[in-house]
Amino acid sequence: MHTEPSLPDWQRQFLDALYDADARGPAAAVLGNGLEPDARLRIYRHSSEAIHTGTLRITYPAVLALVGEDYFDQAARGYRHAHPSRSGNLQAFGAGFAGYLEMLPDMRELAYLPDVARLEWLRQESALAADAETAGPDIAIDDLLDTDALLQVALHPSIRLLAGAHPVLTVWRYAMQPTPERLVLDGEGEHVVLWREAGEVAMAAVDPASFACIASLAHGHALDAAHAAAQARDPGFDLAACLASLFRQSLVTAIHPLNAS
Amino acid sequence: MPARAGIGLRAPHVARVLAERPPIAWLETHSENLFAAGGGFHHALRRIRADYPLSLHGVGLSLGSADELDRAHLRRLREIVDRYEPALVSEHLCWGALDGRHSNDLLPLPFTEEVLALLVSRIGQVQDALGREILVENISTYLRFEGGDYAEWDFVAAVVRRSGCALLCDVNNIHVNSVNHGFDPRAYLRALPRAAVKEIHLAGFTRKDGLPVPLLIDSHSRRVDAAVWELYADAVALFGPVPTLIEWDQDIPQLEVLLDEAALAQEVLDAHRAFAA
Numbered sequence: 001m002h003t004e005p006s007l008p009d010w011q012r013q014f015l016d017a018l019y020d021a022d023a024r025g026p027a028a029a030v031l032g033n034g035l036e037p038d039a040r041l042r043i044y045r046h047s048s049e050a051i052h053t054g055t056l057r058i059t060y061p062a063v064l065a066l067v068g069e070d071y072f073d074q075a076a077r078g079y080r081h082a083h084p085s086r087s088g089n090l091q092a093f094g095a096g097f098a099g100y101l102e103m104l105p106d107m108r109e110l111a112y113l114p115d116v117a118r119l120e121w122l123r124q125e126s127a128l129a130a131d132a133e134t135a136g137p138d139i140a141i142d143d144l145l146d147t148d149a150l151l152q153v154a155l156h157p158s159i160r161l162l163a164g165a166h167p168v169l170t171v172w173r174y175a176m177q178p179t180p181e182r183l184v185l186d187g188e189g190e191h192v193v194l195w196r197e198a199g200e201v202a203m204a205a206v207d208p209a210s211f212a213c214i215a216s217l218a219h220g221h222a223l224d225a226a227h228a229a230a231q232a233r234d235p236g237f238d239l240a241a242c243l244a245s246l247f248r249q250s251l252v253t254a255i256h257p258l259n260a261s
Numbered sequence: 262m263p264a265r266a267g268i269g270l271r272a273p274h275v276a277r278v279l280a281e282r283p284p285i286a287w288l289e290t291h292s293e294n295l296f297a298a299g300g301g302f303h304h305a306l307r308r309i310r311a312d313y314p315l316s317l318h319g320v321g322l323s324l325g326s327a328d329e330l331d332r333a334h335l336r337r338l339r340e341i342v343d344r345y346e347p348a349l350v351s352e353h354l355c356w357g358a359l360d361g362r363h364s365n366d367l368l369p370l371p372f373t374e375e376v377l378a379l380l381v382s383r384i385g386q387v388q389d390a391l392g393r394e395i396l397v398e399n400i401s402t403y404l405r406f407e408g409g410d411y412a413e414w415d416f417v418a419a420v421v422r423r424s425g426c427a428l429l430c431d432v433n434n435i436h437v438n439s440v441n442h443g444f445d446p447r448a449y450l451r452a453l454p455r456a457a458v459k460e461i462h463l464a465g466f467t468r469k470d471g472l473p474v475p476l477l478i479d480s481h482s483r484r485v486d487a488a489v490w491e492l493y494a495d496a497v498a499l500f501g502p503v504p505t506l507i508e509w510d511q512d513i514p515q516l517e518v519l520l521d522e523a524a525l526a527q528e529v530l531d532a533h534r535a536f537a538a
Contacts, residue, residue: 004408007375008327011359018364029371031405033442034474040404043469043478048364055365085363088321088334089293093365128297131304157299199301 005029017041018048019084052080052093059094060120062175063101063113075101091128095121112166112185116175119168119192122160123201126194129158134250141243144223144255151223154254155246158196161215164189169205195251202249209234210242222258262287262314262348262460264502266526268519269318269509275305277516282312285523287348289316289506295341306345316349316460316506317342318429321363324383324397325356325370335390342391349460349504351396351429352387354380354420371406372416377423384424396459397421398429401437401466401479413438414452421457428453430500431462432493433485437477450496458500463493463526464508482511485522494529501537502530 005013010026017025030037053076057064064072079100085093098117101107107114134156144151162168167187174183191211194203206214209230216226223239230237246252265286270278277283288309294302295317309315322334342350355367370376380397388395399417411419421428430453439446465483469476485493485507497503507522 006327007379008359011327011356014368015359015362015364018366019362029407031407033405035472035476037404039472043403043476044364044366044368048366051365085365086361088323088331088358088363088365089296089337090321090365091293091297128300131299196300199304 014041014044015084018045019081021045049077049080051090052085053077055090056094056097059124060097060117062120062172063097063117065175065178066113066116066171067110071106075104078104091124094124097121112168112171115162115164115166115168115189116171119162119164119172119194119203122162122194123203126158126160126196126201129160129196132157132253135247135252135254139247139252139255141240141247144243145240150258152220152254152256152258153217153223153226153243153246153252154256155214155218156195156251156253158194158201159214159218159251160194161211161218162192162194163208163211164192166190168192169203172203195249197249207234209237210245213237213239213242214246262316262504264504265530266505266507266523267314267316268507268523270306270309271509271513272302273513274516274519275302275309278309279305283516283520285313285520286527287314287316287504289318289349289508292317292319292338292341292350293321295345296337310345315345315347316351316504317345317347318398319350319352320367321357321365322352322387323357323363324352324354324380324387325368325376326358327356327379328359330383330386331358335387338387339391342393349396349429350391350393351398351460353398353400354417355400367400369400369402369404369406372409372411372413374410377411377416377419380420381424384420384426388424388426394425394427396427396429397424398431398462399434399438400431401434401441401477403441403476403478405442412444412452413442414449418452418454421454426457427459428457429460429462430458430496430503431464432496433462433464433466433489434479436486436489436492437466437479440475440477446492447495450492450499453500455500458496458503461493461496461500461503461505462508463489463505463522464510480511481508484518485525490525490529493526494532497529497533502533505530 013026016023025041027037056076098114102114167190169190169192190205212233213226213230216229227239263286267287270288270290353367357364435446435449463485464481466477467480505526
């Protein structure tokens with residue numbers, strides 16, 4: 001006796017067919033009408049695949065430029081198969097692409113690529129992060145440094161940080177705007193700070209001590225702790241200069257005593 | 262919402278709309294584009310919203326999924342509806358996800374009593390959560406299921422009547438489905454509850470070559486086809502002047518092309534008014 005699959009069953013089979021070319025899919029429930037049911041399901045698989053690879057192309061333009069369309073689309077299809085979309089909002093798709101790329105055997109020759117992908121996902125996060133009012137430039141940094149109180153310096157929600165094992169920002173810029181000169185990749189890893197400026201993502205490579213300071217503040221640690229983290233990297237670290245640059249970029253949203261509790 | 266022609270606001274045109282404020286009757290954006298906590302698009306839309314009537318068009322809520330509605334998605338939709346106070350809020354008569362796995366596409370449903378009841382219940386949930394009426398849109402499809410209790414047009418009409426929601430009549434989708442599944446698109450239009458039609462969508466399709474049967478893909482990648490313009494004129498004659506949107510999502514052209522398409526739709530709306538007067 002032929003029994004109809006239940007609604008959840010055929011929807012599950014339908015999704016299986018969208019994510020896996022070898023899955024049987026609910027073909028038995030599909031009318032052919034001049035085409036094989038599988039051919040009709042294939043239209044949907046290609047459509048969903050194109051939506052997901054297209055989304056990754058938009059989110060990861062430098063990775064796309066570095067590896068070319070064919071390799072990128074193949075990797076994107078592999079990623080999609082391994083990590084199906086988990087949200088009805090496509091802005092959330094692709095968070096794990098860097099980790100997926102890292103597992104690919106070809107990455108031995110493109111070791112910097114996962115770092116570039118990490119940077120691009122952080123660009124996406126920064127672009128979509130919450131807005132916040134910034135603290136005015138009238139705050140005297142010297143007074144801040146003189147106070148005995150334990151202070152917390154809150155940073156803008158769009159700040160993201162990446163300690164690259166490779167010169168990731170240099171590679172990203174080269175990928176987005178290639179120069180005739182060959183890019184020489186023998187430099188050390190770059191420490192990149194990302195933030196949003198007038199609606200666009202801005203990026204800068206900073207020294208490791210400044211990076212440690214900003215990362216510590218971004219984690220909600222007290223100014224003293226951030227200072228100590230930076231001095232551990234560079235005993236001559238200039239906290240006043242680092243704070244001044246954060247204020248200059250409108251990245252400080254509040255300064256308040258740290259609640260001891 | 263004015264019963265005039267608007268356009269879908271897409272990323273490549275945001276800067277020009279902000280800078281030039283072109284004469285467009287209204288704008289529509291995908292609801293999910295506003296799901297982010299903050300950033301440039303929110304900033305732009307707050308300013309655009311001050312000058313243009315706005316419609317929010319959802320593509321990811323998946324009304325027809327056999328499992329539960331995504332509560333977090335619905336909550337976020339409510340937040341942006343409260344924030345932007347759009348004139349219209351719409352979703353699709355489709356499904357797209359199950360068990361947390363998403364296709365991010367508009368997938369077809371069988372036209373059965375079971376699915377009808379499911380959709381009516383879901384639309385009720387969404388309207389309750391948002392505290393307002395929503396519109397639901399008929400989708401393009403490339404397959405039909407065995408069995409089924411309704412023709413597509415009767416199914417769409419029944420969903421709207423039983424749930425008490427409004428209808429976003431996508432005229433291009435009716436034409437695409439009439440070719441793909443072989444039916445009279447005008448009979449489809451005549452079967453719809455006229456007073457419930459509160460928005461019309463128009464877009465371009467592509468032909469899929471090399472198949473033994475004609476197949477149109479709802480690609481939103483070109484100008485509205487002549488056959489769809491004719492069907493649109495019939496729809497306006499049936500439903501009266503209704504806010505009409507030009508959609509374009511792939512190979513997005515210069516803003517002028519969308520404005521030109523909107524002007525063509527406006528001519529049809531104006532011609533109806535002149536005739537009706």
